[in-house]
Amino acid sequence: MRIGFVGAGKVGFTLGKYMSERNVCVSGFYSRSMESARQASIFTHTRYYETLKEITQSSDALFLTVPDGAIGEVWDSLKRYSLTGKLICHCSGAMTSAVFSEIGQTGAFGYSIHPLFAVSSRLQSYQELSKAYFTIEGPEKYLAFWRDFLEGLGNPVRILKPEQKILYHCAAVFASNLAAGLYEMGVRLLMECGFDRESGEQALGPLFTGNCLSVAQKGPLKALTGPVERADLGTIEKHLGALCGPERDLYRGLSGVLVEIAKRKHPQRDYEPLSRLLEEEWRRE
Numbered sequence: 001m002r003i004g005f006v007g008a009g010k011v012g013f014t015l016g017k018y019m020s021e022r023n024v025c026v027s028g029f030y031s032r033s034m035e036s037a038r039q040a041s042i043f044t045h046t047r048y049y050e051t052l053k054e055i056t057q058s059s060d061a062l063f064l065t066v067p068d069g070a071i072g073e074v075w076d077s078l079k080r081y082s083l084t085g086k087l088i089c090h091c092s093g094a095m096t097s098a099v100f101s102e103i104g105q106t107g108a109f110g111y112s113i114h115p116l117f118a119v120s121s122r123l124q125s126y127q128e129l130s131k132a133y134f135t136i137e138g139p140e141k142y143l144a145f146w147r148d149f150l151e152g153l154g155n156p157v158r159i160l161k162p163e164q165k166i167l168y169h170c171a172a173v174f175a176s177n178l179a180a181g182l183y184e185m186g187v188r189l190l191m192e193c194g195f196d197r198e199s200g201e202q203a204l205g206p207l208f209t210g211n212c213l214s215v216a217q218k219g220p221l222k223a224l225t226g227p228v229e230r231a232d233l234g235t236i237e238k239h240l241g242a243l244c245g246p247e248r249d250l251y252r253g254l255s256g257v258l259v260e261i262a263k264r265k266h267p268q269r270d271y272e273p274l275s276r277l278l279e280e281e282w283r284r285e
């Protein structure tokens with residue numbers, strides 16, 4: 001199985017390196033700019049192609065590792081070539097394989113294969129990819145093939161139905177990008193307490209990383225600390241009184257989620273007064 005990458009960006013570099021290090025036959029790279037494809041080929045000790053046609057002819061499977069908005073356009077160009085029996089994949093978390101429109105008429109099979117991982121560096125991220133879950137969505141015919149392939153690389157794999165992908169992607173956004181939004185809210189509140197942005201960002205760092213690690217390693221139930229777990233009504237009431245607008249809405253909504261976790265952790269503790277306080281605040285607005 002020769003695997004080619006169309007799109008020599010962060011994910012193309014990372015998957016290409018990760019696979020070639022694990023003895024997968026990576027046929028090489030094609031990209032919008034030849035220089036990106038050339039750099040990726042050097043990094044992965046593979047080759048680069050000057051045309052989409054050439055990489056298609058030299059590959060049994062193609063990963064379209066281009067931005068989500070370019071997948072349809074690249075697919076439209078690919079359709080012009082002979083694709084019988086080829087596997088065409090993209091790596092978008094939100095999109096399904098349905099983006100490969102009329103693929104049945106080409107004789108190819110389309111999949112979405114998503115690494116549940118923040119790929120932030122073209123050159124470094126491959127070193128951490130073995131921890132990542134992969135999800136696969138697409139026609140039955142090659143689902144087991146891709147699952148075995150990815151498990152063979154050492155990664156845990158889940159198969160998703162097309163209708164599950166958007167919620168699945170929301171889950172990833174909650175656990176990653178939105179955490180950056182929460183961090184930013186914390187920084188802004190510190191700035192209201194006299195910190196400048198730089199020192200505010202620095203000050204929250206150890207709290208954030210320590211807590212994130214703890215949540216990821218032990219799970220939210222064991223890692224939970226703070227006033228909600230303690231059912232500390234007085235403190236939470238003061239917090240709600242000090243916040244307003246989106247901060248207060250978020251504080252209330254997320255505290256409601258924490259109450260559910262805390263109830264599972266301490267079934268004997270009475271969280272009803274706290275639940276009522278959080279609902280009461282909703283009603284006041």
Ligand SMILES: NC(=O)c1ccc[n+]([C@@H]2O[C@H](COP(=O)([O-])OP(=O)(O)OC[C@H]3O[C@@H](n4cnc5c(N)ncnc54)[C@H](OP(=O)(O)O)[C@@H]3O)[C@@H](O)[C@H]2O)c1
Pocket residue numbers: 006007008009010011012030031032033034036037064065066067068070073074090091092093114115116117118119120
């Ligand atoms: N980054 C992540 O954390 C992450 C994680 C999981 C999945 N994904 C998914 O992986 C895919 C790629 O994301 P990325 O982060 O690797 O993006 P990226 O770093 O921006 O790389 C995309 C590459 O695609 C190339 N490209 C753009 N339009 C093209 C076209 N029409 N034809 C050929 N090449 C084209 C660009 O090439 P040039 O350099 O040649 O201009 C660019 O290097 C997306 O579907 C994304 O949703 C990303």
